[in-house]
Amino acid sequence: MTTRIVELRRGILKKNDELAAGLRDRFTSAGVLVLNLVSSPGTGKTAFLERTLCELRGRGKHAAALVGDLETDNDARRLAASGAPVRQINTHGICHLDAEMVGKHLEGWEGVALAGLDYLFIENVGNLVCPSSYDLGERIRVVLLSVTEGEDKPLKYPGLFNSADAAVITKIDLAGPCGFDREVALRNINEVRPGIRVFETSAKTGAGMDEWLTYLAEQRTR
């Protein structure tokens, strides 16, 4: 009986990576800045995005959102209230979005042409593990962490935090009541993703949103 070893050296998620690279090229040539928002369920991705979409609209910017959800369209309905085009990606139980789902949902999206957008936000499925391996073609991956989750989240999920380009601490209005230790949280984020830009925000009071919007504008013109 003969056996042979065949060297493959191939990425397991090569298909997804290739699709994502294709999307990234499309986004770049359309001049739209694409951001992938990842966090645990309940961190405040939808609330943060609602606020972001409203503020951008107020500044005359064109933004749209794709929102991943396991089963419901509640988030899409909340976001649509901002007046921005929003499309739901129902994953039917899959714990992350992938490039194929994003690509499919860009097709036939009524009233939305990539070239007419300044920003496209993708709210990923609430999960701190699975989304980290799946490139969606985004230029900026934003990880969110709320003050109610505990300062050690970055240490528990370094794979995701390390893959992010920016971090947003949400619900900062609850920092006091929750006994949130800001220094520890910032230190932990920096230990697993040295030098990452961190925003401290509240979707409720609007704190920190100006800085975030300035960052968005800067990144778009980059």
Added chain:
Amino acid sequence: MHELSIAASIVEAVTESAAPYPGARVKEVRLRVGALASVIEDSLQFCWQLATEDTPLTGSVLVINKLPVIVHCEACGVDAEIDGVQSFRCPRCGELAADLRQGRELEIESIELEDPEPAQPGAGAREQAEERI
């Protein structure tokens, strides 16, 4: 629980790569998995049986070669392996090092194939040899 989709992706990739060797059985699949790849080894092994059922990979062994995180330290000018995944500091000087050189890999390194029994020609050759004795 994305280990099942990871396992399915491996099966798909290996089936594709084994296509030029018709009839061959896949004995072993070797992976390179970085410490930051967000893959839980036990879950992946658990999903392996399920994902390989009724495929050319049935009964194959999955070998997971885990890779530590390696960062490049600006100050020291060297690549250094770090202990664990919770602190990206150069082990020499203790400075934070953002430049990741290894740790996110999620790759199939190689596969081991067992060729089908070379039925007729092999058997014939042995008979001839016996005749000569």
